Amino acid sequence: MPNLNPPVNALDHILGAPNATIELVEYGDFQCPYCREAFYIVKQLQERFADRLRFVFRNFPLQEAHEFAMDAALAAEAAARQDRFWDMHDAIYNRQPELNEALLLRLAADMELDLRQFADDMDSPKLLSRVEADFESGVRSGVNGTPTFYLNGKRYNGDYRVLSSFLEE
Amino acid sequence: MLQKGDIAPDFTLSSTPEKTVTLSELKGKNVILAFYPADWSPVCSDQMALYNEMLKYFEKYNAVLLGISVDGAWCHAAFAKARQLHFDLLADFEPKGAVSQLYGVYENGVSQRALFVIDSQGVIQWSYLSPIGQNPGADGILAALENIKN
Numbered sequence: 001m002p003n004l005n006p007p008v009n010a011l012d013h014i015l016g017a018p019n020a021t022i023e024l025v026e027y028g029d030f031q032c033p034y035c036r037e038a039f040y041i042v043k044q045l046q047e048r049f050a051d052r053l054r055f056v057f058r059n060f061p062l063q064e065a066h067e068f069a070m071d072a073a074l075a076a077e078a079a080a081r082q083d084r085f086w087d088m089h090d091a092i093y094n095r096q097p098e099l100n101e102a103l104l105l106r107l108a109a110d111m112e113l114d115l116r117q118f119a120d121d122m123d124s125p126k127l128l129s130r131v132e133a134d135f136e137s138g139v140r141s142g143v144n145g146t147p148t149f150y151l152n153g154k155r156y157n158g159d160y161r162v163l164s165s166f167l168e169e
Numbered sequence: 170m171l172q173k174g175d176i177a178p179d180f181t182l183s184s185t186p187e188k189t190v191t192l193s194e195l196k197g198k199n200v201i202l203a204f205y206p207a208d209w210s211p212v213c214s215d216q217m218a219l220y221n222e223m224l225k226y227f228e229k230y231n232a233v234l235l236g237i238s239v240d241g242a243w244c245h246a247a248f249a250k251a252r253q254l255h256f257d258l259l260a261d262f263e264p265k266g267a268v269s270q271l272y273g274v275y276e277n278g279v280s281q282r283a284l285f286v287i288d289s290q291g292v293i294q295w296s297y298l299s300p301i302g303q304n305p306g307a308d309g310i311l312a313a314l315e316n317i318k319n
Contacts, residue, residue, distance in 0.1 A: 002306070135222075144304035157303075
């Protein structure tokens with residue numbers, strides 16, 4: 001079974017306690033409807049498992065299939081530069097049906113980000129290569145579609161809708 | 170199913186109603202053959218959609234990707250257009266499944282979900298048969314291409 005490569009590290013966006021017993025990593029695409037469905041499921045998991053779970057999100061934008069997937073990934077990374085990655089992550093999934101370039105700017109404005117900085121970061125080659133590095137790590141880890149989840153470093157091949165009962169076991 | 174070290178059998182198949190692709194004409198490049206059961210499987214977890222995103226990574230390894238199924242050239246054309254695929258899908262359509270059979274991956278009327286990585290000399294360097302319902306991803310392909318490079 002494919003393993004997460006590289007393992008979770010300081011560069012990742014991590015939510016939850018460092019000593020959590022369950023480490024859940026998602027490779028996701030902000031424009032993928034299944035990822036949106038999984039987003040709400042992960043929210044439930046976070047409530048249910050609280051301190052026992054830590055969640056990590058890595059970008060896997062399917063650019064050819066989803067016109068705004070790359071921009072959305074860059075927007076989340078640009079928000080991360082202002083310490084608001086998870087706010088942007090949540091806002092994009094919540095409003096995914098309206099996703100386009102204008103929405104991303106509107107979300108940044110609503111979050112009262114420094115908009116000039118945000119726009120510069122969205123265009124920064126550094127952020128682009130960060131997203132591409134996420135993508136490449138996903139391919140090496142055996143991501144075969146979005147969303148793909150890893151539980152404590154191993155690919156989870158089951159249905160994400162039943163992750164909760166799987167984690168309970 | 171053909172294995173590492175076997176010579177990749179040559180073939181010519183249609184990629185569109187007007188165009189054919191011949192394997193031996195790709196000598197000098199590494200070739201990835203991705204046999205798959207059918208066009209039009211669900212979108213976000215679709216194997217061909219994933220490979221479509223990976224073409225630039227394959228190019229880094231001087232590799233060309235060819236998808237192969239028993240669907241006809243018109244079906245491939247519609248599928249490629251709908252999914253914006255930027256690589257050739259070959260129609261193993263007439264006689265049905267003949268090339269899939271040559272590679273040992275034809276069963277129940279469809280190509281199996283099988284991958285071959287062929288080096289620039291036309292020798293198979295890696296092959297993999299995936300459970301038909303499971304998208305094999307691309308980690309194995311990249312590892313094989315890396316081995317060839319080294």
